[in-house]
Amino acid sequence: MDTTSIVTRTRELLVEHYVFPDVAAQLDAFLAGRTDHYATATTPEELGKLVTEDLQSVNGDRHLRLKHHVDEVPEGDDAASEHQIRREFDLAMGGVPGLRRLTGGVAHLELAPYLFPVGMCADVVAAAFTLVSRAEALIIDLRRNRGGDPHTVALVCGHLLAEPTHLNTMYHREDESYHQFWSSPVVPGARFDPAKPVYVLTSAATFSAAEELSYDLQQLKRATIVGETTGGGAHPRRGFTVHPHLEATIPTARAINPVSGTNWELVGVRPDIAVPADEALDRAHREALAELDRRGGDSPSLAEARRALARLCC
Template sequence: MTTSTELRPPHVIDETVRLLTEQYVFPEIAEQLAGLLQRRLTDGAYDVDGAEELARLVTADLQSINGDLHLSLKYHADPVPPKEGAAVLESIRREFDTSLGGAPRVELLDGGVAVLELAPMLFPLEWTAEALSAALTLVSRAQALIVDLRSNRGGDPDTVAFVCSYLLDKRTHLNTMYWRAGDRSEQSWSLPHVPGARFGGSKPLYVLSSDATFSAAEELAYDLQQLGRAVVVGERTRGGAHPRKGWTVHPHLEASIPTGRAINPVSGTNWEGVGVQPDVPCAAADSLDHAHKLALAQLAG
């Protein structure tokens, strides 16, 4: 990695190719992409002066074979530190501090139906556990719950499991993650105990989705849907199921490389490329009203 702010596309491409080859969860695709990037470099496609433009061009090529939206060369306007993952943590910390810890809205609607918005991300659990516990405990007394993920861009799988733990009655297998490193699998389960009170696993639960809902937010919707615990209302989500890590390859550029893939224990697959399909399709802007009416009807029934 260069410590100079001078943009040297050959160095950026060499580093990105190296990371792809060593880290990408699909080695065969990594080999194809490495060849593509090297050919494009030789052809002069990356002969640009600006890091932002290079990021745009390389990202388009990285996503051209299998459409993996987690695979990218990310541009950061402010210089980012070289430590693995530091670019993402630094950028999202500011959002955490201005979003009440990722739970910006708790509201009680007519009929005892609560709304809990989780946005803009499911932040790292060590940051957000206190805020989420408070919000989830507050809505635990509601007769029905609507979890709004329409503006949620993803986040931490451990936080997904933490939220699910408040919405289920017993310890449940939620997801399995396959990691290329070590050729190993790791299961994700809801927690046997939570701080605060659970909403539980029997009262009506709805999840709102949009075409902006992504990554770990999709996992939350998908896990609850596959378990038969929640009804998803809204739009098909973006379709990103591969957890990623980030490496700084230039002071303003971060190579985002998926290092694993999700395997749901119910469906045996995941939402990569296809998104989470809503149980009740409608425009995202109308989904809250739809879910509220559905919840009231279910309670009345």
């Protein structure tokens, strides 16, 4: 393992690509003086941990890492991420590992472990929303979701919103451009009725694009967030293979929400209803049943919701 070459290349990528050039300059100087420290690493995994600690020492950016991979990853930009995504896609049922009907006509839809790229998962998302469109209320479970594609965030939001809506803007350092993300006016499959209640479950492990989905829906007041404050990663990143088992992940952009004017970096997405993650589903279900009861109606599902709510409250 050529530690010097690995660290040197990581520093070069940091200076060239990191979304905050001033922070990149500070980190470059800091890493340059840590040669002896890195020389203590005897494995790529150890080196990754040491460098990652230093990379996150200035502003705590959790997307900024020298990430270790057990399996060898191919050369090329984002090659490690693409390799991991392809491996996990089928294992996770295309990103929808769980979908079921709860009592009272409430649907529980889990999206995990990633919001996979649209080209991979659009048909899976469409099928899932076609099924849950018949529910009276929807619980989207992001407690095990570690991130993914902002275009997939826009796709999911398109299934929940009545009209095209500005969700997020990304500022890109490389060309100093701004890229807006909007929900789509047309979605594959069925749209979930925009008048029906939506709840999103979060945990401390919810990260990156999954946080954006939570944050966008919260800012638009389209969903109630239930669970824990999320991890706090709002800077989309690129990955660069610097060793067969090490990937330098460098954030190259930052999110700007059109409602708040800011994002969830470091602070995370704060839930509307704060409960431990393992209690979030039960709490959201109770909230959904209570909301359906308040709205009234005489459908079989709503009658079932009232009976379920009565049992839960006793």
